[in-house]
Amino acid sequence: MKKSAPLLIGFILSAMLFSGCSPRREYTVMEEGFYFMNSPSLLTVYDYFYINRVEDGGRTSKFQQMAEEVNGLLSGLDSALSTSYQTSDISRFNAAAAGATVEIGEDTYNVLSIAKSVYSLTEGYYNPAVYYSVQAYGFNGAEPPESAADLPSEEEISIYVELSEHFGDLKLTAAEGKYYAEKPAYTAEFNGETLSLKLDLGGIGKGYAADKADRLFEKYGYEYGKFNFASSSVAFKRHPLEDNAFTLALVNPRRQIENGTYVGRADFFRVAVSDVAVSSGGDYENYYELAGENGPVRYCHIFNPFTGKPIESGIMSATVIGGSAAENDALTTAIMAMGPQKAVEFINSKLASKQVVFTCDTGGYKYYTNIPEGFYQVVNDSFTRLEIT
Secondary structure, three states, X not given: OOOOOOOEEEEEOOOOOOOOOOOOEEEEEEEEEEEEOOEEEEEEEEEEEEOOOOOOOOHHHHHHHHHHHHHHHHHHHHHHHOOOOOOOHHHHHHHOOOOOEEEEOHHHHHHHHHHHHHHHHOOOOOOOOOHHHHHHOOOOOOOOOOOHHHOOOHHHHHHHHHHHOOHHHOEEEEEOOEEXXXXXXXXEEEOOEEEEOOOOXXXXXXXXXXXXXHHHHHHOOOOEEEEEEOOOEEEEOEOOOHHHOEEEEEEOOOOEEEXXXXXXXXXXXXXXXXXXXXXXXXXXXXXXEEEEOOEEEEEEOOEEOOOOEEOXXXXXXXXXXXXXXXXXXHHHHHHHHHOHHHHHHHHHHHXXXXXXXXXXXXXXXXXXXXXXXXOEEEOOOOOEEOOOO
């Protein structure tokens, strides 16, 4: 896939002024968009310069070089991690026989290493081996069911769950500059077909891409900017104004749409961030609804690996701030599968170094965060703080 958006350059005139004969300091906003992993992303750089000195100083060409490198890394990750390509590392792994060893690239090795780490940390609530369930429910390129009668059977899903439970048996090795993944030997039978473990890295790949893009800011000497991958994973540097911090506005997961347009407040929570990675997930991003006994039932793309079904935990969205965007990407999935009580316990016991926010619907819209009061703002009266007793 190729870059999808042209280079955009604008000038912000409300810049800082220096006294006397010093040149005036302003900054240029440079942006470029991309489309990989079936999602848009946007690279934004704020570059200061002195208006009375050399006019361009190579700013544009340097940014274009960085954008080309971002494009290349995204293309490489898409080709390695996406199940849309038969030749990708993950597709070759999925197609391999049980017990086989598959040579993979360094990035795939790194992503799988992070996935195994988060799998262990969350006690299995993050598990990328839900491939069969994701397909059965009509996500990741599959056709969604037309009615509840078309949903997969309990027997079918139980087989997929048994397979996914063997993700911990996946072995990764590195030797002489090469990387390998050994597939678990476990197999299961369904409809006369022998199934082996398959992976879906959609819940971690964008975060890993954001981490790699983040490192390029320092390489190219940029202090100010951000890399936003589909708003699900963002690498924030510093903002040139606003005390060098960006305002992170978290989406109201139950914002209303009328005639194709969002109405009412789009966000519910705001917090200042800088020099930090952020990942978010929600049941509002990719879902469908089917008629049920008590009204429409929502089926979203986030799965509970222990049930093999779309989450029914009551959690609507989750955001994790700090550390690795790839790890955060996986953690949001796990938190949403846990449910409010277990999620709070997990956050308090395992994520003390990170800032976390999640929303849930438990007899009204609630939010929970471990961010200290006074450091965030709730801007939607529909949400009240969740109190766990």
